[in-house]
Amino acid sequence: MRINLDADQQDAALGAMLWVSQAKGAAAVTPADRHTIAAAAEVVFGRPPGGTLPGPVDPAGLAARLPGPAAAEAMRLITVVALVDGSIDAARIDRLVACAQATGLGGADYVRDLAEAAHGHLHAALGCMIRANMESVTGRPWSGNVTSDVATYLLPYNDKPDPALAARFHALEHLPPESFGNHFFHHFRDNGYAFPGEPNGLSAVFCVPHDSCHVLAGYDTTPPGEILVSTFTAAMHPKNSMAAHVLPVIVSWHLGIKLNDVAASATGALKPGAFFEAWERGAGMNTDLFATGWDFFAVVSETIDALRARYAIVPRRFPLDA
Template identity: 75%
Template sequence: MRIMLGEAQQEAVLGAMLWVAQAHGAGAVTPADRHTIGAAAEVVFVRPVPDFAALRPVDAPALAAAVSGADAQEALRLLTVAALVDGSIDAAKIDRVVACATATGQGGAEYVRDLAEAAHGHLQQALGCMIRANMASITGKPWTGGLTGDVAAFLMPYRGAGADPALAARFTALATLPPDSFGHHFFRHFRDNGYGFPGEPDGLNVAFSVPHDSTHVLAGYDTTPEGEVLTSTFTAAMHPKNSMAAHVLPVIVSWHLGIKLNDQARSSTGALKPGAFFEAWQRGAQTRLDLFAPGWDFFAVAAENIDALRARYGIPPRTQPLDS
């Protein structure tokens, strides 16, 4: 998520984040707003935290004059975080994000439409769109099923007659691999968290669980709400298939705003930590292999040393504290 912009363009993007934060007036800017803008400066632009007394708000037309194309796409992601970091669906802030999206030619983005729907009385419709985008990204094809029973059936296919003991046995056998292997770390991730393996009645679908939990293990993010936000953010950049609508917006809604997407999903509040969030996006973007790609074979690399595998996949080390 490191945007290669000149200093004046960087100032415009940071100023636009401030403009979003000021939707209810200059005096309404919160410590979380300032922290988010500062983290964007430090992590994304690799520059010092701005002097907020000198930073000037930049409205939608002024932002459009400064950035366009791919740079505008990245800027809008920063503005989205700025709009949601205080932990609520704030129509005034979101309206300013939408104005910036429209001015920079990004108004047709699916996640921008979802934000606008959520802000103006159509939350359930927006959540439905997020679920469809997420399922399409996971399955690799448009999701035509329902949003409750069909999603549940996909995510939990091993109940009752669907149990697959042979598949489950392949995962429990990972316990015999060397302790420094990727597969052994994967086994411990499941056992330490009390998760069922794919194939077991309480296990999640192998098509989702293996790439998602492999991302947890290889990226080094735990299963706390903060870790779930970072894992999905890493995934969004590693697997850029409608990334904001399919991964980033749903995980912020679930783990930062406390809104459950479905009966299988958990939720929490306050889990978005801007510094770690921006770093997770960068780390995912730099990773050379997409764990959600159809051709990736988990069992083919399970016996490899986990640090060697991280190096081969180009996964950068973490530098930001998880609560930054």
């Protein structure tokens, strides 16, 4: 996620984050806000930790100092700080929308979804997030119901088990312990998950790349780990990444709002340092595991370390709670 901006442009992005966090006054800025801005400065911009941070920058100042594609990257940072307090706060979201409009991004899906959620249309906004996620995962338009049809899609083996497919996954147990496939098998076994093909198993189209990201990136299945793996995915698979991956996972695992009957939820799981690092690690990958051509079974025999190196997955520096 490292953005190639000069020092003044970096200050504009960080200052806009502060301006959004001051929506209810300077005294209302929380330690979580300050930690998020400091983490963005360190992880995204590569600044030394503990440095002096800029003062607030309003939308006009942001647009004047940060034009073009870089504004879209800055809006991602602004979105995180707008939600880090753990709520959909209308005052903060209104300031986020003002920044988006000033930089020509007012029509972005995630901006629209947040504006709707903040002003009495949460259900409609959640439906848009779910639809964007399904379209990103499946690679095609999603016209089905965002509750019942999504559940049916994600749990296809309850009505039509596929024992032959399940057997392929169970066979991974017999690969060498250092292999990617053996790690994948134990990820499922240790978490008590049903394999694709078994009743209660998730669709292989979704869970194989998703859980491969868990295994390869080293993110567990706790709420913080789920936020990080979806953030990693958003940068690796940039198909409407904010609306389809980042926003839904923050809503689900940080704000505690369930998206559907299949997904769980929690509160307070967004950890800014690890979050920004997950985005950077995903953006550095050279292989998209959600791409149509990626073949899971073709790489299961490779050692996990060799596969991480081949896919350019750098080691984690931040703990999950940083």
